[in-house]
Amino acid sequence: MIRVLKFQDVYASYGSVLALQGVSLKVAEGEVVALLGANGAGKSSTLRTISGLLRPSKGIVEFEGRRIDRTAPERIVQMGISQVPEGRQTFTELTVIENLRLGAYTRRDGRAVKQDLERVYTYFPVLAERRRQQAGLLSGGEQQMLAIGRALMAKPRLLLLDEPSLGLAPILVREIFEIIGKISKEEGLAILVVEQDASLALGIASHGYVLETGTVALHDTADNLKKSDSVRRAYLE
Numbered sequence: 001m002i003r004v005l006k007f008q009d010v011y012a013s014y015g016s017v018l019a020l021q022g023v024s025l026k027v028a029e030g031e032v033v034a035l036l037g038a039n040g041a042g043k044s045s046t047l048r049t050i051s052g053l054l055r056p057s058k059g060i061v062e063f064e065g066r067r068i069d070r071t072a073p074e075r076i077v078q079m080g081i082s083q084v085p086e087g088r089q090t091f092t093e094l095t096v097i098e099n100l101r102l103g104a105y106t107r108r109d110g111r112a113v114k115q116d117l118e119r120v121y122t123y124f125p126v127l128a129e130r131r132r133q134q135a136g137l138l139s140g141g142e143q144q145m146l147a148i149g150r151a152l153m154a155k156p157r158l159l160l161l162d163e164p165s166l167g168l169a170p171i172l173v174r175e176i177f178e179i180i181g182k183i184s185k186e187e188g189l190a191i192l193v194v195e196q197d198a199s200l201a202l203g204i205a206s207h208g209y210v211l212e213t214g215t216v217a218l219h220d221t222a223d224n225l226k227k228s229d230s231v232r233r234a235y236l237e
Contacts, residue, residue, distance in 0.1 A: 001028035003065075004158050004190040005050065010059030010069075012049050019045035020056070021214040027158065030188040032181060034201035034222065036235055037211035043194040044086065046211070047160045050192070051083045052076045063158065078106050082156035084147045086163045086194075092136030096127050099135050099146055103153030113153070120149040123179050141172035148176070152183070159183075161193040165200060173197065177204055198235035202226050210235075 005027040012020040020042050027033045035043050048054040050061060052073035061069040068076055082103075091099050100120060104113045121128035124145040130138065135146055144164055151159055161180070165173040181204035184191050195201035202208055202222040210218040210231065218231065225231050 001031065003028050004063065005192065006060065006062040007046070007050065008060040008062075010046075010049060010056045010061060012045060012054050012056045014045075014054075019054070019214055020049065022059070023211070023214065023216055025192075025209050025216065025219070027190045027192050029157075029190055030184060031207070032184050032191045032193060032205045034198070034205040034208035034225075035192060035194045035211065036198050036201065036208055036225075036231075037217075038234075040213075041211040042214040043211055044162055045214070047083060047162055047192070047194060050076075050158075050160060051081060077154060080155070080157040081160065082151035082154045082158075083160040084144075084151045084162060084164065086166060090135040090138075090143050090146050090150070093134060095132055095134055096138070096146055097131040099150050100127070100131075100153050103150035104155075106154065112155075116153055116155060120152055123152075123183060124149055141168050141176065144168060144172075144176060145179075148180070156189065158190045158192070161191065161195075163194055163196060165195060165197050173200060177201075180204060198231065199226075 003026055007025045010020050010023045023046060035046060037043050045054060049056050052071055056069050060067060063079060063081060100117060107113055126142055127146060127149055135143060164176055177200045183189055193201055202225055205222040208222050208225045209216050
């Protein structure tokens, strides 16, 4: 498998507060990797460091063999990394189609953008039905679909998902996770997903990392993590 992301021995902090303490992980092409842990464990800080929003004080972040730990966030998006932030953060006053087109703002290939818009509608038919509706009038689940669709419009090779199940009904969460798994398989897209619902995340992932207070406490295949007593007690029961 072709390695897309290398995150090696990374330290990062917010002022005097150390958020990451030697975190290492990797994600390959077409692979879903789950990042688990309690609140404050460093999951979102890991995503922020990958996307350039948090500058590491030590360590290496590589994307497709190129170091990006000193690269501006806008350039990282252009290189092929998209993040779906916690809380979705759609542009509520804009329509669904306007939100989706904003996801492609760095692209100049108009015909391909139109093709990708139709591809997003294939994954999320409800967005096609409501393309002219203001995003703020969508349900929480529909807004999450829109946020993922907007990220896909950038044509990423690495997709970062921060708590995609947050605040959603279980039936919608299962539907969204099924689509995430389908996208990874069909597009060969590397996906790193931060999720409180470990069962869902490990259900579509090949590997997982468990963070505790800014360090990797456990790393294994998703199947092995689901069988782990410590993981089951902390996250699956």
